[in-house]
Amino acid sequence: MTDDIGIGYFRSIGKRLREKIPGLRFSSTVQEPLERGASGDKTYRMDRVSEDIILEALYNTGHPLTIVSEEAGMIEIKGGGLRVLVDPVDGSKNAVTGIPMFCASMALVDGDRVSGLKMSYIINVLTGDEYWAVRGEGSFCNGRRLRTQGDDVMRVVLYETQNPGRDVPVILPLISSANRTRCFGSTALDLCFVAFGAASVYVNPAPARSFDFAGGLLIVEEAGGVVTDIEGNSIEDVELSMKRVSPLLVSANGRLHGKALERLSGGR
Incomplete structure (x- = not known):
């Protein structure tokens, strides 16, 4: 890693986002799309402001970087270098409709592969909660070390769907076995909730985009979680790009993961 792009630098970006983004939630134009971003989704003013803050900070490092961002697409600084996956607002639909559940x-x-993840940072810009991880050094929330749920009780299962009519039948055997389920609309925060023990399992049966899950993936793994696709295959060699790449199954531990895979096999 470059010398000055560390968690401290990402946290300084998070501080700027915390100062600027909450005030945009109830502006008169919050729900008016500006255009379609590189991912194909609508770009709103909140997306643009957040991305501009992040990109400016990354340019200011002076280092060669390859940025993959939901709105701007792929950008090479000084010919490209280490890859930075950016989701300026994960949970945009929540953000523009007033639901207080989104993050950067x-x-x-x-x-360019999942196996190359070195460091990640997520901030809930409304609460100020910060989650981060460095490969081999653990994961943290506001400086407190995170550990996933230790037992194999299926307490809370989180899920996301792009097409409920298609996706829910696939995951129904799993979510039916949980004590509780939640669908928050922010993959990055979902993975953080698994990392700090609030949820047992997260599942998305549709291919997800890498900037949606890259930050949360390392955080949950460093907290003790297990990550595969919904058939139990490793995603370590999955490319981190603009494409939709893989369904996800994330569990707090190996025993829960085995249970989840067993139940999902009944829905396919």
């Missing part, structure tokens, strides 16, 4: 997510990658 950043991840630093050596190479």
Whole structure:
């Protein structure tokens, strides 16, 4: 990693986001799309302001970087270098409709594969809660070390769907076995909730985009969680790009993951 792009630098970006983004929630134009971003989704003013803050800070490092961002697409600074996955507002639909459940997510990658994830940072810009992880050094929330749920009780299952009519039948055997379920609309925060023990399992049966999950992935793994696709295959060699790449199954521990895979096999 470059010398000055560390968690402290990402946290300084988070501080600026915390200062600027909450005030945009109830502006008169919050629900008016500006255009379609590189991902194909609508770009709103909140997306644009958040992305501008993040990109300016990354440019100001002076280092060669390859940025993959939901709105701007792929940008090479000084010919490109370490890859930075950016989701300026994860949970945009929540953000523009007034639902207080969204965040900004950043991840630093050596190479272009999941296996190259080195560092990640997520901030809930409304609460100010910060989550981060460095490969081999653990994951943290506001400086407190995170650990996933230790037992194999299926207490809370989180899920996301792009097409409920198609996706819910696939995951129904799993979510039916949980004590409780939640669908928050922010993959990055979902993974953080698994990391600090608030949820047992997260599932998304549709291919997700890498900037949606890259930041949360390292955080949950460093907290003790297990990550595969919904058939139990490793995603370590999945490319981190603009494409929709893989369904996700994330569990607090191996025993829960085994249970989740067993139940999902009944929905396919």
